[in-house]
Amino acid sequence: MTIAQFSIGDVAYAIVPLAEYEALRRLADDFEDAIDSADARRLYAERLEAERRGEDLSLPRDQWARIRAGESPVRVIREYRGLTQFQLADAAGLDQSLISIVESGRRDGKVSTLKAIAKALGAPLAVIAGVD
Secondary structure: OOOEEEEEOOEEEEEOOHHHHHHHHHHHHHHHHHHHHHHHHHHHHHHHHHHHOOOOOOOOHHHHHHHHOOOOHHHHHHHHOOOOHHHHHHHHOOOHHHHHHHHHOOOOOOHHHHHHHHHHHOOOHHHHOOOO
16 A cells, blocks of 8 residues: 655644555445444344343334324233133233223222233333333
């Protein structure tokens, strides 16, 4: 590589042939893309792990809209997961009638009940309990 050097005041400059500069630029871009891809993969893996632990929840926009509109988060998430009330009750170790009562809003569930539902749905307790 041929490099011409010069200074203006205290600033040093280098001049390289355009083809060599473009090759260096491509290498730098590829390196930045690799870093961005690695960061994206790491963030995605962290998000999936948090969701697996029930600390995060990914739902389509229309499902969040249903929850924001006042629909039961338990019902919305249960239906999105493709579960019946009986299946959710079985997974949570609860009675189906209790799932129905919580979903209908006729009665707030006890913390232990909501925790069991949250765990069974793989959702954060705050979402299940409707806490913002």
